[in-house]
Amino acid sequence: MNAKTLAAIAAMLATTSASAAEIKVLASNGVKEALLELAPAFERATGNKLVISFGLAAALKRQIEAGEAFDLAILPAAGLNDLAKQGKVDARGRAAIARSGVGIGIRKGARRPDIRTARALKRTLLAADSITWAKEGQSGIYFAGLLERIGIAEQMKPKIVPAASGAEVGNLVASGKVQLGVILVNELMAAPGVEVLGPLPPELQNYTVFHAGVGVGSKDSSAAKALIKFLTTPAAGAVFKAKGQEAG
Secondary structure, three states: OOHHHHHHHHHHHOOOOOOOOEEEEEEEHHHHHHHHHHHHHHHHHHOOEEEEEEEOHHHHHHHHHOOOOOOEEEEEHHHHHHHHHOOOEOOOOOEEEEEEEEEEEEEOOOOOOOOOOHHHHHHHHHHOOOEEEEOOOHHHHHHHHHHHHOOOHHHHHHHEEEEOOHHHHHHHHHOOOOOEEEEEHHHHHHOOOEEEEEEOOHHHOOEEEEEEEEEOOOOOHHHHHHHHHHHOOHHHHHHHHHOOOEEO
């Protein structure tokens, strides 16, 4: 997406604050690549500064529950729902900004087994030497349940190498220490030394929908809301799509 187009849209959505705001954003790693590209255009057009902390969604949610101050949180929908119930996130004005499917990655240049159908995926998993996923990540939690659903959880146990984050999944696969890595497709696309083998078959796919919500204690909620509007524009959606996601 043209940087000038993004900047123009950000300028139209800018607040009329007398002074620039510093917007503290707590964002899931699942939106990292798109947000890193979008942030500079928003900053240049509005004069606001984004201070973004990326992390595993579950860990960020715990930080918010423990009282960490923030202006905007970008987390999976279920996490934001829970935080809204706790009075940590404003239930009004939140918005879906992107969604991501689960994929499987391999080391760049490695043999590409078939995962296009449920039967092929099951066969490939049973034949694999090792597999990893982020144990607290949305995709990892889903995939662990999927193994139960398709009846191979016990057979896969000796092959599992737990990871703490999507970045660790990528490192394990790129280094050749683990054969298959399971994280969101857009995270696989951004992992150095890793190729996307493919998304899960349609009948087994699961999407993580990322929502943005303003913190109840935000020092500049109007600036945070302007950022949400920017992230939900078609221009921003095109950036998410280029990074392997779909608009929310």
